[in-house]
Amino acid sequence: MVVVEMGGQLLHRDEENTESRTGKKLKVEKSPLSxxxxxxxxxxxxxxxxxxxxxxxxxxxxxxxxxxxxxxxxxxxxxxxxxxxxxxxxxxxxxxxxxxxxxxxxxxxxxxxxxxxxxxxxxxxxxxxxxxxxxxxxxxxxxxxxxxxxxxKPIVNWLWPEKLRYFQAGYFFL
Known part of the structure; x- marks a missing residue:
């Protein structure tokens, strides 16, 4: 899986997932809950x-x-x-x-x-x-x-993964 930033958005590309209009394959996000x-x-x-x-x-x-x-x-x-x-x-x-x-x-x-x-x-x-x-x-x-x-926990991980990593790293105490 490759993560690409385009226009401020993160796009997840995977070889096994659906193709976009440009012919590149994009990962389809599924529900965060089992x-x-x-x-x-x-x-x-x-x-x-x-x-x-x-x-x-x-x-x-x-x-x-x-x-x-x-x-x-x-x-x-x-x-x-x-x-x-x-x-x-x-x-x-x-x-x-x-x-x-x-x-x-x-x-x-x-x-x-x-x-x-x-x-x-x-x-x-x-x-x-x-x-x-x-x-x-x-x-x-x-x-x-x-x-x-x-x-x-699965919903927070799905909606705000970057912010969660930021708080887990402890940068907010600085």
């Missing part, structure tokens, strides 16, 4: 999505229109009042749903976990809320780490 890595990442996402959908289906019909992700503290207070009755009527289902949503948001780095943490303290009290938040944040961050380790 089929197994892609299937595992998609499986994790679908498991989370299926769990959240099942929780959504088991909620009482009257609650659907009133639930929104809070964007400020006043909306958080309104959400807390609406969820307090549901938490008292269905405690196990509510805690399972809360944990699933928190871990999903933490795993896929969706903003709003700070409001979920405040909501835990408001709904469950300081001690129970603290334990729920610590458990969920740890589980979500661990899940994010392992998902990143599974699919992040």
């Amino acid at each position: 089929r197994w890595e892609f299937a595992a990442a998609l499986g994790v996402f679908l498991v989370f999505l299926t769990g959240l959908f099942c929780i959504y289906l088991t909620m009482p019909a009257a609650e659907y229109g009133e639930l929104r992700l809070p964007r400020n503290l006043s909306e958080l207070r309104v959400l807390k009042d609406r969820l307090a009755t549901f938490a008292k009527d269905y405690p196990a289902k509510f805690i399972l749903g809360y944990c699933s949503i928190y871990i999903f948001m933490q795993t896929f780095m969706i903003p709003g976990t700070i409001f979920m943490s405040l909501l835990a303290g408001a709904l469950f009290g300081v001690i129970r809320g603290l334990f729920l938040v610590v458990f969920n944040a740890t589980a979500g961050a661990s899940s994010c780490y392992f998902l990143s380790k599974l699919i992040g």
